[in-house]
Amino acid sequence: MKIEDLLENIEDNDHLSSNEQTPLRPDAFDMSDADKIASIKKDVHNILETLGMDMTDDSLKGTPNRVAKMFVNEIFGGLRPDRKPSASTFENKYKYNEMLVEKDIVVYSTCEHHLLPIVGRAHVAYISNGSVVGLSKMNRIVDYYAKRPQVQERLNIQIVRELQQVMNTEDVACIIDAKHLCVNSRGIRDIESSTVTGEFGGKFKDPAVKREFLDYIKMDTKF
Numbered sequence: 001m002k003i004e005d006l007l008e009n010i011e012d013n014d015h016l017s018s019n020e021q022t023p024l025r026p027d028a029f030d031m032s033d034a035d036k037i038a039s040i041k042k043d044v045h046n047i048l049e050t051l052g053m054d055m056t057d058d059s060l061k062g063t064p065n066r067v068a069k070m071f072v073n074e075i076f077g078g079l080r081p082d083r084k085p086s087a088s089t090f091e092n093k094y095k096y097n098e099m100l101v102e103k104d105i106v107v108y109s110t111c112e113h114h115l116l117p118i119v120g121r122a123h124v125a126y127i128s129n130g131s132v133v134g135l136s137k138m139n140r141i142v143d144y145y146a147k148r149p150q151v152q153e154r155l156n157i158q159i160v161r162e163l164q165q166v167m168n169t170e171d172v173a174c175i176i177d178a179k180h181l182c183v184n185s186r187g188i189r190d191i192e193s194s195t196v197t198g199e200f201g202g203k204f205k206d207p208a209v210k211r212e213f214l215d216y217i218k219m220d221t222k223f
């Protein structure tokens with residue numbers, strides 16, 4: 001994809017207010033992915049060398065390249081607008097007008113304060129306004145926004161705003177329950193605590209609708 005197209009896609013963030021957007025610089029895509037990998041590789045090499053590691057050691061010498069590729073292509077791959085999943089909608093022909101919940105979506109993200117993993121589950125719900133989105137597209141949207149340096153609140157909001165736009169309805173909600181390794185494995189080192197956030201649009205602000213959503217999430221589905 002050409003840089004101009006990428007930039008055009010950034011402007012496609014109109015559904016997010018400036019506070020809800022990932023703080024990207026306007027020149028974020030001036031550099032190619034290959035150049036980013038080459039640059040990050042040097043930085044990682046420098047960090048490990050500064051720590052006193054012998055970077056000629058067999059086990060370590062591939063690490064800078066491995067980490068750089070992982071940053072650009074995998075754990076921060078969701079920074080590239082052209083990787084946004086296409087979430088085509090189709091008509092709600094069968095007139096299912098109740099709530100649909102896609103629950104227990106696995107979340108792997110990265111805390112932007114410490115660059116440590118955030119691991120948890122997202123539960124996404126919507127009430128159709130005439131169109132339906134493929135189930136897997138909700139999992140894909142969660143994963144796309146998770147693959148950025150994140151804070152959980154913003155991740156939660158970005159997922160909801162995206163689905164509201166795709167489905168042309170306010171009636172979308174998302175709850176995330178996740179462990180932050182920056183809380184669990186270092187600092188306060190509380191291995192038990194997890195963080196719960198929720199964003200409730202449109203009808204989901206109604207306590208009865210919110211309750212129904214929570215009840216579905218709690219259901220112990222047996223297969």
Ligand SMILES: Nc1nc2c(ncn2[C@@H]2O[C@H](COP(=O)(O)OP(=O)(O)OP(=O)(O)O)[C@@H](O)[C@H]2O)c(=O)[nH]1
Nearest residue numbers: 111112113114150151152153180182183186187188
């Ligand atoms: N609100 C919010 N805070 C987060 C998230 N991820 C990490 N944090 C917090 O960001 C804060 C950063 O605080 P600082 O005091 O600058 O960092 P620190 O000295 O490493 O803090 P400690 O973790 O308390 O040792 C910490 O309290 C983290 O727990 C998140 O997704 N949302």
Ligand SMILES: [Zn+2]
Nearest residue numbers: 111113114182
């Ligand atoms: Zn953190």
